Amino acid sequence: MSMNNIDNLSSLRKGQTALITGIHAPDSIRHRLQAMGLRTGREAEVIRRPRHGPMQIRIGSVNLIMRRCDAARVTISTLQ
Amino acid sequence: MKRFAIVGMPNTGKSTFFNRLTGSASRVGNWPGVTVDLLSARVVLGGDAVEVVDLPGIYDLHGFSDDEQVVRSFLENNPLDAVGVILNATQLDHQLPLALQICKLGLRPVILINMIDEADQLGVRIDAGALSSAIGCPVVLLSARHGTGFADARDAITMELREASPVSLNALRENLHADDELVQHAEALVSESVSAPSKLVRKMTERIDHVLLHPVFGLPLFFLAMFLVFQAVYTLGAPLQDGVAYLLELFRTWTLEPLETVLPSGLYGFLVDGLYDGVGTVASFIPVIILFFFLMAIVEDSGYLARAAFLTDSLMARLGLDGRGFVMILMGFGCNVPALMGTRVMRSRALRLLSMLVIPFSLCSARLQVYLFITTALFTASQAPLVLFFMYLASFAAAFLTALVFGRRLKSDEPFVLELPPYRQPVLKQVLLRGWHEISHFLRRASTFIITGVVLVWLLTHFPAGSTPGGAGTYASMLGQWIKPVLDPIGISADMSVILLFGFVAKEIVIGALVAMTGLDGSALAGYLATQMDSIQAISFMLFVLLYTPCLSTLATQLSESRSWKFASYSLAWSLGLAWAVSFSFYQGARLLGY
Numbered sequence A: 001m002s003m004n005n006i007d008n009l010s011s012l013r014k015g016q017t018a019l020i021t022g023i024h025a026p027d028s029i030r031h032r033l034q035a036m037g038l039r040t041g042r043e044a045e046v047i048r049r050p051r052h053g054p055m056q057i058r059i060g061s062v063n064l065i066m067r068r069c070d071a072a073r074v075t076i077s078t079l080q
Numbered sequence B: 001m002k003r004f005a006i007v008g009m010p011n012t013g014k015s016t017f018f019n020r021l022t023g024s025a026s027r028v029g030n031w032p033g034v035t036v037d038l039l040s041a042r043v044v045l046g047g048d049a050v051e052v053v054d055l056p057g058i059y060d061l062h063g064f065s066d067d068e069q070v071v072r073s074f075l076e077n078n079p080l081d082a083v084g085v086i087l088n089a090t091q092l093d094h095q096l097p098l099a100l101q102i103c104k105l106g107l108r109p110v111i112l113i114n115m116i117d118e119a120d121q122l123g124v125r126i127d128a129g130a131l132s133s134a135i136g137c138p139v140v141l142l143s144a145r146h147g148t149g150f151a152d153a154r155d156a157i158t159m160e161l162r163e164a165s166p167v168s169l170n171a172l173r174e175n176l177h178a179d180d181e182l183v184q185h186a187e188a189l190v191s192e193s194v195s196a197p198s199k200l201v202r203k204m205t206e207r208i209d210h211v212l213l214h215p216v217f218g219l220p221l222f223f224l225a226m227f228l229v230f231q232a233v234y235t236l237g238a239p240l241q242d243g244v245a246y247l248l249e250l251f252r253t254w255t256l257e258p259l260e261t262v263l264p265s266g267l268y269g270f271l272v273d274g275l276y277d278g279v280g281t282v283a284s285f286i287p288v289i290i291l292f293f294f295l296m297a298i299v300e301d302s303g304y305l306a307r308a309a310f311l312t313d314s315l316m317a318r319l320g321l322d323g324r325g326f327v328m329i330l331m332g333f334g335c336n337v338p339a340l341m342g343t344r345v346m347r348s349r350a351l352r353l354l355s356m357l358v359i360p361f362s363l364c365s366a367r368l369q370v371y372l373f374i375t376t377a378l379f380t381a382s383q384a385p386l387v388l389f390f391m392y393l394a395s396f397a398a399a400f401l402t403a404l405v406f407g408r409r410l411k412s413d414e415p416f417v418l419e420l421p422p423y424r425q426p427v428l429k430q431v432l433l434r435g436w437h438e439i440s441h442f443l444r445r446a447s448t449f450i451i452t453g454v455v456l457v458w459l460l461t462h463f464p465a466g467s468t469p470g471g472a473g474t475y476a477s478m479l480g481q482w483i484k485p486v487l488d489p490i491g492i493s494a495d496m497s498v499i500l501l502f503g504f505v506a507k508e509i510v511i512g513a514l515v516a517m518t519g520l521d522g523s524a525l526a527g528y529l530a531t532q533m534d535s536i537q538a539i540s541f542m543l544f545v546l547l548y549t550p551c552l553s554t555l556a557t558q559l560s561e562s563r564s565w566k567f568a569s570y571s572l573a574w575s576l577g578l579a580w581a582v583s584f585s586f587y588q589g590a591r592l593l594g595y
Helices: A027-035 B014-022 B066-077 B089-104 B116-122 B128-135 B150-163 B179-193 B203-212 B218-261 B265-283 B286-302 B304-318 B323-332 B336-345 B349-361 B365-378 B383-407 B428-462 B475-490 B494-503 B508-518 B522-532 B535-547 B552-562 B565-592
Strands: A017-023 A043-048 A055-059 A062-066 A074-078 B002-008 B027-031 B034-045 B048-054 B082-088 B109-114 B139-141 B417-419
Touching (some): A062 B304, B002 B014, B002 B066, B002 B150, B014 B034, B014 B048, B014 B082, B048 B150, B089 B109, B089 B179, B128 B179, B139 B150, B203 B304, B218 B265, B218 B383, B265 B428, B286 B428, B304 B417, B323 B349, B323 B383, B349 B383, B349 B565, B365 B383, B365 B508, B365 B522, B365 B535, B428 B494, B428 B508, B475 B494, B494 B508, B494 B535, B508 B522, B535 B565, B552 B565
Parallel strands (some): B002 B082, B082 B109, B109 B139
Antiparallel strands (some): B034 B048
């Protein structure tokens, strides 16, 4: 598995899709992220990833903007 | 009286539905167990009197933000006959768990699936009947924006309320159902009763975002858009303002001036030269304010504010704030009070306090009135817009400086995650309703603060009896002499100091108080102002007005939202100190340079 070094949402590039496998954050923060749609088993696609500033992620019908440091809390496994 | 509350996630059209259900009769009020004001209205549904309460938008009931706590303690302390759960039709898989959670708590829900028009366009088909029988509560499809299905929704709520009896909840948090189960349940329900294309593509939104969120041009376009909004307020507002002033003058000439022969001269002076002219001058700014709020409502309604948060976040992060903070500052340009309340979505107290410390420096519409008046009176037509632009820059600079100074002490671990809603065409009715709320808000302030302020200033500047009105020997001039040592070094005259004292209550009073004090209005007042200050003193005065504290309402909101006297006094002391220091440096600096 050569792609295994990509393991959190912040390291995905624009246009890439991955499966969410978990959120590593204190309870309260994890809860908030889950309630906003970042749930284990969902597919996340990176829509925008400007050099500075937050990224835009699409999970199903929900579009989110989030900082890279927060995206780094979301572990993923890449598809294919 | 039956009670019905509306819950839902942010961006589901909750308020739109509330407005449609209740008309414009809503009011803010206090509720047991809840420390903040909530919007509510009384309506008649099928012969029953019903109190409808609009609860803040929340993502789940577990959460730790103030908004989530408000919803929880409202539900615990106020028995409800039924609950309307508003869901976004295009995100049912994501939002249905919240509705199921409400069901599990034992409340009687009416599930209102909103934005059905958007869902239709995207090819999402929802079988409301199947959902209703699977969950065991009424399910209605509707578009609160356009009114489709609204009658059905109202009927369903009426029916549900007719049979209902109040339900009280205890220890809500312990009784919350595990999320994972609800999510699984929701997924099963959605796969049975919703058919949707595998990928929801919003072509229009993507195309617009391609331009407006462009990595290079996004930010300049944002500033251009803001500039155009302010430009529109200025150019469209000025003739409207002249129109209102003309009408008020007409009324004065034809109806009030004939009274001069009938009324005792003291009373006539008080009523017409003081009260009428004072309040009238303030009222002539209403069109500008309404225009401003209309344009803000359009920007807000379109979905662009979330983009503003996206574009400005990296800048705000450096100041210890986030993109939402920038949006609150923008909202503060209308009025600081709702902007302060908007910070309730923040979970981290430190971030919330920092945002609330920064927002009062937003140049709100009340301060805009003062500036429009002073810049028109003291600067040329080509200088005036530049001076105004400089004030907006100063407003941002003060906000950023404050964040820099206090950011280190108020550090937070708040994640910055925000939903990006699709662009929506603003609906005229919603925009007009927003405007109406602002006008009624202004009229309420006018009937209390402004009239009282104008009356007080008139009394202070005309008594003790025998002193020259507005001149030496009056109470006002004594007050002015008393603060002189503080305000003299920043170039503010004794007379203007008295005005500032009243401006502390509300900036709307400032112009009205000037009129009441001098007995002049229109161009005569402009002439008087020119004797009180030159252009350097005027800018120093405006800087002081910008920073020294927005109004008593803002201060009260800071106190009620932070629930901390210490924070509110800190904020007041900082803004007073900053105001004096900035005006002092500007005024003395300019004088040193020989201006």
